[in-house]
Amino acid sequence: MRPDQATNHPLQAGCRVRVLIPLPLSSTYEYRIPDGISVGLGDYVSVPLGNRTERGVIWGIGRDQVPEERLREITGIYKIPPMQPEMRDFIEWTASYTMSKLGSVLRMAMSVPTVFRPERTVTAYISVSDPISVDPTVRMTNARARVLSVVEDGCPRKIGELAQAACVSPGVISGMARAGLLKPIQINPDPELPVIDVHRPGPILSDNQDRAAAELRNAVLEASKTGSEGFAVWVLDGVTGSGKTETYFEALAKCLERGLQALVLLPEIGLSVQWYSRFEERFGVRPLQWNSELSGSERRRTWLAIQAGHSAVVVGARSALYLPFSKLGVIIVDEEHDISFKQEEGVIYNARDMSVVRARISKIPVILASATPSLETMTNIQFGRYRRLHLPDRYGGATMPEIKLVDMRSEPQENEKWISLELQEKIRKALKSREQVLLYLNRRGYAPLTLCRRCGHRISCSECSSWLVEHRLKERLECHHCGFLRSIPDECPECGALQTLVACGPGVERIADEVARRYPDARTEIMTSDTIRAPSAALDLVTRVHKGEVDILIGTQILAKGYHFPDLTVVGVIDADLGLAGGDLRASERVYQTLHQVSGRAGRAEKPGFVILQTYQPENPLMKALSSGDREQFLEIEAEARKRYFMPPYGRLVSLIVSGPDRDLVDKASRELGKTRPYSDKITVLGPADAPLSLLRGRHRRRLLVKADRDVHLQAIIKSWLSKSSIPKGVRLQIDIDPYSFM
Ligand code: ADP
Ligand code: ZN
Numbered sequence: 001m002r003p004d005q006a007t008n009h010p011l012q013a014g015c016r017v018r019v020l021i022p023l024p025l026s027s028t029y030e031y032r033i034p035d036g037i038s039v040g041l042g043d044y045v046s047v048p049l050g051n052r053t054e055r056g057v058i059w060g061i062g063r064d065q066v067p068e069e070r071l072r073e074i075t076g077i078y079k080i081p082p083m084q085p086e087m088r089d090f091i092e093w094t095a096s097y098t099m100s101k102l103g104s105v106l107r108m109a110m111s112v113p114t115v116f117r118p119e120r121t122v123t124a125y126i127s128v129s130d131p132i133s134v135d136p137t138v139r140m141t142n143a144r145a146r147v148l149s150v151v152e153d154g155c156p157r158k159i160g161e162l163a164q165a166a167c168v169s170p171g172v173i174s175g176m177a178r179a180g181l182l183k184p185i186q187i188n189p190d191p192e193l194p195v196i197d198v199h200r201p202g203p204i205l206s207d208n209q210d211r212a213a214a215e216l217r218n219a220v221l222e223a224s225k226t227g228s229e230g231f232a233v234w235v236l237d238g239v240t241g242s243g244k245t246e247t248y249f250e251a252l253a254k255c256l257e258r259g260l261q262a263l264v265l266l267p268e269i270g271l272s273v274q275w276y277s278r279f280e281e282r283f284g285v286r287p288l289q290w291n292s293e294l295s296g297s298e299r300r301r302t303w304l305a306i307q308a309g310h311s312a313v314v315v316g317a318r319s320a321l322y323l324p325f326s327k328l329g330v331i332i333v334d335e336e337h338d339i340s341f342k343q344e345e346g347v348i349y350n351a352r353d354m355s356v357v358r359a360r361i362s363k364i365p366v367i368l369a370s371a372t373p374s375l376e377t378m379t380n381i382q383f384g385r386y387r388r389l390h391l392p393d394r395y396g397g398a399t400m401p402e403i404k405l406v407d408m409r410s411e412p413q414e415n416e417k418w419i420s421l422e423l424q425e426k427i428r429k430a431l432k433s434r435e436q437v438l439l440y441l442n443r444r445g446y447a448p449l450t451l452c453r454r455c456g457h458r459i460s461c462s463e464c465s466s467w468l469v470e471h472r473l474k475e476r477l478e479c480h481h482c483g484f485l486r487s488i489p490d491e492c493p494e495c496g497a498l499q500t501l502v503a504c505g506p507g508v509e510r511i512a513d514e515v516a517r518r519y520p521d522a523r524t525e526i527m528t529s530d531t532i533r534a535p536s537a538a539l540d541l542v543t544r545v546h547k548g549e550v551d552i553l554i555g556t557q558i559l560a561k562g563y564h565f566p567d568l569t570v571v572g573v574i575d576a577d578l579g580l581a582g583g584d585l586r587a588s589e590r591v592y593q594t595l596h597q598v599s600g601r602a603g604r605a606e607k608p609g610f611v612i613l614q615t616y617q618p619e620n621p622l623m624k625a626l627s628s629g630d631r632e633q634f635l636e637i638e639a640e641a642r643k644r645y646f647m648p649p650y651g652r653l654v655s656l657i658v659s660g661p662d663r664d665l666v667d668k669a670s671r672e673l674g675k676t677r678p679y680s681d682k683i684t685v686l687g688p689a690d691a692p693l694s695l696l697r698g699r700h701r702r703r704l705l706v707k708a709d710r711d712v713h714l715q716a717i718i719k720s721w722l723s724k725s726s727i728p729k730g731v732r733l734q735i736d737i738d739p740y741s742f743m
Contacts, residue, residue, distance in 0.1 A: 006481050010038035016062025016071065016515040019047050021054045022107035026175035028059045030066045034073040037420035042082030045076045046115065055116055057083050078116055083109070084326045084440050086362045092323075093357055099715055100347040100733045108322035108347060112303040114296055121186040124156035125173060128183050132632060138179045144169040147176060156187050190301035193310060194285035200254045202249060202282055206454025209243050212236060212389040213250035219365040220251050220330050224258040231360045235336075236369040237378055238391025240600025241398055241564070244369045245275065247391065248332050249282050251367060252313055255507065256283075261306065264315045265351055266559065272315075275334075275541040276562060279315070290316030290323060293535060318343055318351030321358060328362050335561060336368035337593050338588075342740045349736060358440035371600060372593040375586075375642065376649045378635055394604070401571070401602040401609030403627045405618045417513055418506045421570045423612045430524055431551055435607060438565075439511055439554045440598045444480065444528045446472035446510050447503030450488075457494035459501075465695040471530070482697045508554050511574060515552055560598040566605035571598055576613040576623065583692060584742045587648055588622050592634055595626055646707065648661045648738065654714055654741040655707040657691060660701040660731040661743045670730045676724045678717050682709040693743040701733075 002276040011017060013035045018028035031047050033039055043058045053075060095102040116261045125149065139371045146166040151157070163170045205213055216234060223230020238244045257264040264287070268273045279287050286301045300322075304313060309326040316323075318341050321331075333341070333352050341351040351370065359366035368386070370379055380386040394400065406420045419427070419439075430437050447470045450459045459468050461479035468477035470488065475484050492499045503510070508526050515524050525531075525541060532538050544550055545565050553559060553568075579591045595613065603609020615623050625634035642720060657672040670688035684707045691701040707712050718735065727733050 003439065010040045011058075011061075013037065014067075016064065017058050017074070017141050018060045019045060019074070020059040020106050020619070021047070021049060021056040021103055023054070023103045024101045025103035025131055026101050026191075028102075028596055029056075029073065030062045030356065031065075031593060032062075032071050032073045034075075037074060039077055040082055042084060043335055044078040044080050044110075046078070048072050048075060051491045055110065055655055056257055057088070057110075057139060059088065064207050072624035080115065080304070080364060081148075081326065083307070083324050084329075087324050089327070089361050090354075090358050093361065094322075094347070094354060096715065097354075097357070098347055098349045098717065099736055100533040101272035102351075104347050105322070109324050111322075111718065112299045113181055114300045115303050115307075116519055120189055120546065122189040123157055123175060123184050124153065124158050124187045125162055125182040125184055126154065126192065127132060127151040128181060128251060132418065135710075138181060144176055144181065147172060148181070149184065149704040156185055156673050158187075162299070184498070190297045190304075193289070193301065193305055193312065196256055196283050196285055196311075196313070196370075198253065198432070200282070200284050202253065203246055203478065205246065206243070208391050208393065208396060208424060209247045209395070211264070212238075212391060213247050214355065215389060216248060216251035216365070218369060220254040220260075222256070223364045224255075224260060224329055228363065228460055230363045230365060232365050233356055233380070233386040234365060234367045235373055235381055235386050235388045235392070237273065237373055237388050238369070238371060239394060239400060239601075240597065241373045241394040241604045242371075243373075243395040244391060245278060245334070246282075246395075247423060248334075248369055249279070251330050251365075253283075256311055256313065258329060259311045260325045261309070261311060261325050262313045262330050262332070263323075263355075264313065264332045265318060265320060265321060265355065266315060266337050267317070272562065273535055273542055274562065275315075279313075282312070287313040287315045292318035300553075318349075321351050321354055325362075328358070328364055330364055331359050331366040334367065334369045336370045337372055337374040338561075339590065339740050344736075344741055348736045350740070351597035353738070371593040372596050372631065373470065374593075375589055375635060375638055379639070379649045384510060396605070398604055398606070399608055401599055401611050401630060403599055403611040403613065403629065404613045405576075405623055405627050406612050407618045408616050416510075416514060416517075418511055418574055419518070419572065420612070420614055423614065424518060426570050427519065427552070427572070431519060434567075435570065436548075436550065436565060437551065437552045437572065437574045437576060438559065438571045438598070438601055439515070440556075440560065441506065441508050441511055441554070441555045442578055442594070443469075443505075443507040443575075444471070444530055444556055445469040445478065445507040447505055447507055449504040450501050451504050452475065452497065452500050453502055454497045454500045455492060455495035457492055459489075459493065463695065463698045465693055467533040470503050474530070481693065506574065508556060512554050515554065519552065522551040524554060525550045525554055527559045528554070529558055532558065557594060557614065560594055562600070563601060564604055567607070568601055569603050569607050569609050571602040571609065571611045573598060573613045574613070576615040576626075577617055580617075580620075582742075583641075586740065587655070589638055591594045592626065592638075594620055596631070598625070609699065646709065649711065652708045652712065652714055653739055654708075655706040655736040655742075656706065656716060656718075657701055657734040657736065658688065658700045658704070658727075658731060659696070659734070661699055662730055663700045665701045665731055666702055670704065673704060673725050673727075673733075676721060677704075678721050682712050682716075683707070683714075683717065691743065696743075 003080050015033045019031050020028045021385045026049055041058050046053050047056050074111050095105045106556050150166045159170050177184055236244050252262050267452050307324045333355050336352050343349050355366050381388045406422050411420050427437050449467045450470055461484050464481040466481050492500055513528055580587055599611040602611050621637050660666045674688045687704040688702045691703040694701055
C-alpha cells in the first residue's frame, strides 16, 4: 500500500484525513480538519487520542470509517516542512516487509521530540552599532576593552562563550550590557550547520580508484536530474587498504555539488574516529553525525535540517536511515557485510537491505562498500542486479600481507600458553624493529568459563542459559548477555569446596598476562568494549598507536574494523576457529570476513605485513582460502553448501521467537503456533524447539524457523498463519525476517 500521493493543494477544512501516530499501532486514525487550519499530506500535526494529545503525520485522505459524531479534530499543526511521500512510502515498506507495526516504524523517523516544542531562544551579545550613543561617563577597563575587541567580528555569543573568549568573568559581560556597551539579542541556540566547500579538491586518485569514482559521480549526477530513473546498487569491492573511502568520497562530493543530501552508514559508529578525521581532511568540516552520543540540541538541529532539505552529509549507525530525508541523493553503506547493520530489537530490520529499498523508492544510487562482500551481495552481482566496481590493489603500492596457518595440534604443550612458538618469534622480531603487533581474540574478559575441579560445576547466569565470564581487571564474573554481575567466589557455589575453581580458556586479559610475561618491556594495550567505552577513548588510543606509544595491541572485533596503522606489521589471531561451531547459518562466512578484516590491518603502508592464524583445523577450506587469499574459492564452497540446503540467499528464512517468563506458558504457546503451521511444498517449518539461548534475561525462549523458496511471499503466509492463532498474555512473539542471529 502506498501512502496517497502528495498534492500541493492543502486539504480543505472539514475534510477527513488519516493520521499516523508514532505508537505501536498497525493503522492510522481518522480526524477532521478544523476550520482555520490548512494542512497537506505529510504535515506534522497534533491530535487527541483518548484523553491525551499525540503527535502524528497526515498519512492520507480519510475513508469515512468513523461515524461523524465520533470524529475528532486535529488540534494543531507544527511549523515544520512536511514529511516527503518517499519517506512515507519507505515507512510503509519497512513495516510491511519486517511485519512491524506501522506506527513503530514512524517512531524511528520521529525520534527527536524536541523538534516539536516551540522554538527556544537564548540571549547573545553583539557590539553596539552606534558607540556614540554610549554614555561617555561609562568606565572603560582592560577587561571591558578585551570584550569589545572580541565582539568586533559581529558574531553573536552567549554570555559564557563571550566571557571565556575575552578571559573575563560573566559579571563583566552583564555589567557591560547594563551600561549599554553590549547589545543583547535573541538567537537560536542550536549549533550551526557546517558549511561544506563543495569545490575543495580531493586527493589524486589512482587509476583504479579514478575509474570507480567516475562511475559513482556519474551515477549521482544522472540520478539528480529530474525525472531520471537513477536507482542502481553499486558494490565497491576493494581489498583492505585500497582506498574505498577516498573513492566513495567523490560520490559525496558530487551529491553536495548538486545541493542534495547524502547518507553514510558505518558499523559501530562510535569507534569510527579515523573516518571522521579523513572526512574533515577531504571536505574541510565535520559531517552531521547521528548517534546516541549527540546532545539534544545537535539532534534537533540535524533532524530539522534533514527534514527541511538542507544539503549535508549525515553519518550514522543504522538508525540514521530513518531520518526524514527530503532530498536524498546517495546512500553509502560501508562494510556492508557487517552484521551490526541488523537491528535485533523493536523493529527488526537490516539497514543494508533497507538502504537498497530506500534508494529504489527515491530513485537514487546506493553504494555498498566492503573488502568481503556478503554472499547475498555477491549473488546479486552474479545475477546482474548489482554492479561491481573492483579495487584489486592496495593504495600506494602497499602489498597484501602474507598469511600463515599455525597448526596448534603440533604445538608443544605448556601451561598458560596461547601464543604459538612461531607467533612468539614474529612478535619478538617486530618489537626489535620497532614495529607494532596486533593480537586478536574475540573474547572479552579473562576466561570464558569458571569450573569447579572437584564437582565439575560451571558457574552460569541465573537469568540466561550462558556461562559467566571472568573479568579479572574488574574482579568479577559477568554475563555477556544480560550484564549480570557477581564477585568471584572463593568456594564452589555447588559443592562448597574451597579453592577448587579454575578459569578455563583465554580471553584478551589472559593473553595480556602471557604477553606481559614474555615481553615485559613491551607497551601493551587491551582494546575491547570494556576498555573503550566512548569515541573519545577510541580516539585517544588511536592517536597513541599512531605516535608509536603502543607496541602490542590486544583486542576483540572492535579493533578489526577500518583502522589504519602504518607501523603495524604483525597480526596474530589467537583462535581462528572461534565462532565456527554452533548452529549459525553464516558462521563460516562471518569468520572468514572477520579474519580477513583483521588480517587487513597488517602492512598497510611501506612495511610488508605478516599474519598468523592459529587453528586446530588447518585443513578446513576456510582456513586454506584465508591463507591463500582465494576469496572466490571460499565463496564458491560457501554458496554450494547454501544452495544444497536452500538456505539464504538461495532460499528464504524467517525466525519466530516465542518468549516469556513462564516456561509452561511459552511451551504451550509455541506448540499451539506449531499446530497451525502452514503446509506447502515450498515451505518447511522447523520447531518449535528451544532457542540456543533458551533462557535470556529471565525469559524462556522457543523458536520456529520458517524456510521457503525464494519466490514465496512469506510475509503474507505468516500473516495468515498468525491470524489463526492467538498469543496469550505474558508471551511475546518476535518475527525476524531474514534472521542473522540464531541465538
Ligand atoms: P579501505 O577502506 O579500502 O581499507 P582506506 O580508504 O582506508 O582503504 O585507504 C587506506 C589508506 O590509503 C588511507 O590512509 C587513505 O587515506 C590512503 N589513501 C587511499 N587512497 C588515497 C589517495 N588517492 N590519495 C592519498 N591517500 C590515499
Ligand atoms: Zn545473563
